[in-house]
Amino acid sequence: MTKPAAPLGPYNAKRDFNKTAEPAGVVAPRSAYGPLQFVIQKHWASHLHYDFRLELDGVMRSWAVPKGPCLDPGVKTLAIQVEDHPMDYNRFEGEIPKGEYGAGTVIVWDRGSWQPQSDARAGLAKGKLVFTLHGQKLAGLWELVRISKPADKKRNQWLLFKKRDAWARPRSEYDVLTALPDSVIQKPLAAPALTVGAPTGAKKAALPAQLTPQLATLVSSVPEGDWIVESKFDGYRVLARVDGDEVRLFTRNGNDWSDKLAPLVPAIAALGLTHAWLDGEIVVFDDAGLPNLHRLQNAIDSAQAGDIVLFLFDLPFLGDSDLRALPLRARRQLLEQLLDGRENAQLRLSQTLQAAPAQLLSAACEMGLEGVMVKQADAPYVSGRSTTWLKLKCQLRQEFVVLGFTLRAGASREVGSLLLGYHENGVLRAAGAVGTGWDAATARQLLALLRPLEIDQPAAAPPKPGRWPQRKSGSEHWVRPSLVVEVAFGAWTPDQQLRHAVFKAIRGDKPAREVVREQARQAAAAPAPAPAPAHTRASAVTVTHAQRVIDPTTGLRKIDLVRYYESVAEWLLPHLKSRPISLLRAPAGVVGQQFFQKHAEGKIAGVKELDPALSPGHAPLLAIDSAQALIAAAQMNVIEFHTWNSKITHIDKPDRLVLDLDPGEGVGWAELLEAAELTRVMLTELGLASWPKTSGGKGLHVVVPLTPRRDHAQVKAFSQALVQHMARVIPSKFVAVMGPQKRVGKIFIDYLRNGPGQTTVAAFSARARPGMGVSMPVSWEQLPTLSGAAHWTIATARDYLSLRNSDPWSDYWTTRQTITQGLKRLK
DSSP states (O other): OOOOOGGGHHHHHTOOTTTOOSOOOOOOOGGGTOSOEEEEEEEESSSEEEEEEEEETTEEEEEEETTOOOSOTTOOEEEEEEEEEEGGGGGOOEEEOTTSTTOEEEEEEEEEEEEESSOHHHHHHHTEEEEEEEESSOEEEEEEEEOSOTTSTTTTEEEEEEOSSTTOOOTTTOOHHHHSOSOTTTSOOOOOOOBSSSBTTOEEOOOOSOOOOEEEEEEEEOOSSOEEEEEOOSSEEEEEEEETTEEEEEETTOOBOTTTTTTHHHHHHTTOOSEEEEEEEEEOBOTTSOBOHHHHHHHHHTTOGGGOEEEEEEEEEETTEEOTTSOHHHHHHHHHHHHTTTOOSSEEEOOBOOSOHHHHHHHHHHHTOOEEEEEETTOOOOSEEEEEEEEEESSEEEEEEEEEEEEETTEEEEEEEEEEEEEETTEEEEEEEEOOSOOHHHHHHHHHHHGGGEESSOSSBOSBTTBOTTOOTTOOEEEOTTOEEEEEESEEOTTSOEESOEEEEEOTTSOGGGOBOOOOEEOOOOOOOOOOOGGGOOOOOOOTTTTOEEETTTTEEHHHHHHHHHHTHHHHHHHHTTSOEEEEEOTTOTTSOOEEEOBOSSOOTTOEEOOGGGSTTSOOBEEOOSHHHHHHHHHTTEEEEEEOSSOGGGTTSOSEEEEEEEEOTTOOHHHHHHHHHHHHHHHHHTTOOOEEEEOSSSOEEEEEEOOSOSOHHHHHHHHHHHHHHHHHHOTTTEESSOOTGGGTTSEEEEOGGGSTTOOEEOTTOBOSSTTOBBOOBOOTTTGGGOSOTTOOBTTTHHHHHHTOOSOTTTTGGGOOOOSHHHHHHHO
């Protein structure tokens, strides 16, 4: 075993490896790990912070980032450099025992590879390091800048911030820490589709007059990651602009082809959009059902656009919202909803292909297709060439500029070959010739296009001094380099000429000045967030007055509440599902007027109205069974969710009993904990298992699951008898009657919540009180470690959940018990 090296001496000195599960510090050989690694660990010790680590020289250079990284370039977060960590620490998750250095819970929040933009050692020594991250949550350019002077004792203080690029996002629109709080190892990521006036990351914006499309990079292979794969159509790129009743169609270079593609205009208008930019590709199919570029060009030239099909694959703008900052996955979801049931012979959705890119490329080649498009699922829409859109081709194929031509032997009205070129560093270079791939009609068409362009001398120098290969001197006809054609070929020769070239089509949609040689490259690894489970991803919900402060004591806003509820939907919904619900609404926030809504009095999207027979004489009761309904309720200023003790299927027979420990004036947290334990002991004596949860306010709730056999009156009578017994046995601590004066220094155990139609605030619900505490399920063992009944708030609860690896109420859901034994013992 390698002995601990000097760089990790401080790390090893701070830890007792007989007590902590953290790995011992040894310097790793560089060859063992491949690309430079980075990791960000979320660490709740005395406080929550993030540990940012970059591999260099066999160790992980480390910084503690108290507020965590931010995608907003305007936010510069403090990063305190700490001791180097071993590379084995990159996989560490778990508990650091109490009494050990950094005691607390650690998860791997993000990880991947990193690339310094210059010499990393020199940058660290100088105090400025610019680098690229390829993580599962973070990507793009970042910078670390030391703010302490070299001679200062605090020289370990740095700033970490995002550089401006396609991955930058304003924190007011998207907070990556809130949106993706979980481990990338232990739990699936939650990727909220929440929107502020539109989906998350969208901006209110006027429809632009022009839009430059995103272009793909040719690669030889695709790295691991979360990719969306589509067919690569053998067609022309087209963007559709909808502005009221006007539909215009543009090429990739901004040329208006609305007249050339006139039959597509009514097909797009039929979508009923008011404002939008749609991105896609037009194709014409051949007799075998494959896209044919030559037939497409003929359809355009002959004004027979009725055969053209527009395949849509992106939605950069919709309504009054700029969607380009949204991840592709979200944009495609909106596009799929838009086209659902509206596709026709001329307007189609580009389908995603479900398999590995390499496998799909092989299948595409066997089918005679051009290749596949591979797009990063969580990437924004970026005008111009990008590496988040990649293209894999079945054969080498690209556009070339026509430099000249020769005539076909024995046919003076037909082209025999085309002499080709491309631009490189502003210089036009020869690329050889193509003499196959067209029929007689196309040969005549080419000649007709080229004759008016003839010039005396070639616009490019020959590839070999003094001559053009395989051409008789004087047989070449030179032309102005303006016509563009697409050519497939087998390879480039050593002297940079095409081998086995085959003509495919004339390209009327691309100017000659943009034709360069395409070089396939190995794509860099890209961030690949795992998709969230479907039941935690709400449909897009418009949040009005999102920045309004609803709790002046903390500055928490309406959007913070909505984001909280979306992030905890998978935990909260099991406590709401199939139960009648009461909604506490607070339009003016926690310090304004509040009111309960128990019945259907105005629609809230997704909130169910129950059978009127369940509430005779009243409007229908309400229920929430989906994340969409949960978020829509929060948008309508619902802060608290209260539920019945019975489910809809057994509305008259409760499946739980709730005891609310309500402390009177002068009762401290320690006394409340003691009262909760005494209540637990009493229930155990009565043969009943119970589970605690904080109320999010002042008290504690003790919840007893029941098999639904007895009615509300019987369960309430039992709970009342239990409370009265405890008040008789321990009168110094408990009272069985309401009223603040009668419970000064004592605790009232509220049993009234067990009557018919009575409710209790649901687990994980926020509270409409200053601080906005959360009602949190906990274990009996955990309860004494808490600071109070409002230990968690909507600002801290989700981070706490991200560090949990088990449900303290896991047995609650499967416990079967009744009050029969307890009734006998109380009597």
